[in-house]
Amino acid sequence: MALAAKELPQEDALVRMQRDLKRALQKKPQDIKWGMVIDIAKCIGCHACTIGCVAENKLPPGVVYRVVLEEETGHYPQVRRRFVPRPCLHCQNPPCTKACPVTATWKTEQGVVIVDYNRCIGCRYCLVACPYSARTSDFAEWYTDQTPDLAGKLVGRKAAANGYEAHPAAEYGKKWPERDHDSPVGNARKCHFCLHRLKVGMLPACTTTCIGRATIFGDRSDPQSLVSEMIGSPRVFRLKEELGTLPSVYYLK
């Protein structure tokens, strides 16, 4: 009984990550190296991170920053499933930034690969170059495309769109114009580790929505952070390591 009581009160990983984040934000920006660890043994494939990301960034149809890969192995009755969430891996040696002909995408000093929507010409070469298919293009689709038009401010396509998707999210901490033909429509889009949230001391949406605490985020250059601790695990691996892209997103087997 005494042993169980001792083990029960554990600090939630989110609380620790929040503390790590607060500490990181006190450092000089160039000293921070954001990183993520995803424990696939803890991922239950609920897709909450995908939905959280879509909602946070108001992603239109066909644009997705974080998917959860579902792998099925073995043969009946020895069948196993595992789930591998795949955000942008924010490679330290990113092939996508080298491909961009107009330097519209680059790796920040904090190790986050970002896109300048106002510079991107929409050639989609970065989509072709990404080995993880982590970039998607915005083809100007709306969830309300099939909603019938009706006059009035409460019902109909325009009213429905105005209530949500017509107003883009504050990605990269900027106020984007109402969704039309201009950026980010026609651009390459990708996960940016919710930089706009980090800026105000909030963890990325995928991290806070992960009900199994399978996603750990933080400053990987801080040896005290949970993310650094996890990166040191013997279970750690990275996707397609043979390509030499050196992702900042690690996985635990």
Place this chain on the structure above:
Amino acid sequence: MLNARHFRYIIILAVCGLIIGTWGMGARLLYGHKYMDYGSFVPWGLWVAFDLFFLGLTAGAYIVTILVYGFRVKLFAALGPLSVFALLVTLLCEGIIISLDLGHPLRIYRFFLSPNFGSMLFWLVAFIVAMWAIYLWTFFLLLREQLTVWSQDEGKPGHKIYRLLAGGRTTYTDADRVRDHRRVRILSYISMPVGLLFFGMHGAVFAILLNRPLWNGAMTPFLFIMAALLSGGALITFLTYLFHPRDELVQPLGKVVLGLLATFLFLEALQFFVGYQSKVPNFVTSLNLIAFGPFWWAFWILHLFIGSAIPMYILITKPHDTRAVAWACFLVLITFFAVRLNYLIPDLAVYKLEGLQNTFFSHRLRTDYVPNINEWLVSIWVLSLGILTFFLGMRWLPVEAAGIEEEEHV
């Protein structure tokens, strides 16, 4: 051989193509990429395949101009101005179709404002611009004499426009001719490395991608150069037959095309051999998609049978039949688009991560790409514009006249 009736039919066909294609152009210009079928997993589709096709077609003209003006091969001298014009028109088509493929075509100035010197695509665009500059200047120099002559003919419709095109010049002396041809020769020397890099860079855009096993490798730029020479050579041979139907011109070109065709097929076979022997799953899947996928007929019937076996048979058995040689090259030319499309799509059509197909359901996140009607209509529009520009240009510009007695000046 092109007569007035053929010319009329071609113009009517091109105008019809422009009218029909307007629907697709409207969809593209009004709604962007919304009504096109490529997505994020197959981000490049029909228009990029046409872009590759058009870029490749310029190679024939490139070789002819180098032979004529660089190495002074008098045999092909009459084809000089025609080749340069064909190159410019194909570059025009390429420029239009790839601009339409961009999400933000109006930001094209970004290539100059914020260039990424490490990007192959930047260098491809830089070499395209260089080719434009070289060949537009070459074209002007080659036509200047005839433009001056036409501008002085008061009875000729539009003679004032010709004067404008001739840069206001009213006389053209022998010394001018010598000077202009010397400049053309210098431009031709410059075009040699620029052109080679241009065609090589074309392949390098694909070759450097480590995650694309079908494309990745040092052979890809070479394959692209050979593909460009083959399709471009076939185009020039066919155009020569239409505008200069002389046996001594068409037949040697036919032999060159035969050699290029054999080399290209050998390289293609080599790629299949290496791919299948490597047993890299993604590579094998891509090759299987080319040979046995839903578009197997494009590879076996269009490319290998109609575009290779039949032309090869004709070029081997009837090398002295000018008409047969020209039509064999025409077959190579029109089926070569299938080669481009079948090279581009299969690597994109393989999921790069296991399980990706089951993650997020959207038609933009699928690999089963089939060009839709809007994409075809836009392509028809651009192709028709190219045909119209070329044939009207041949009539309204002194391209043919500039080729007459050109062998005396090179």
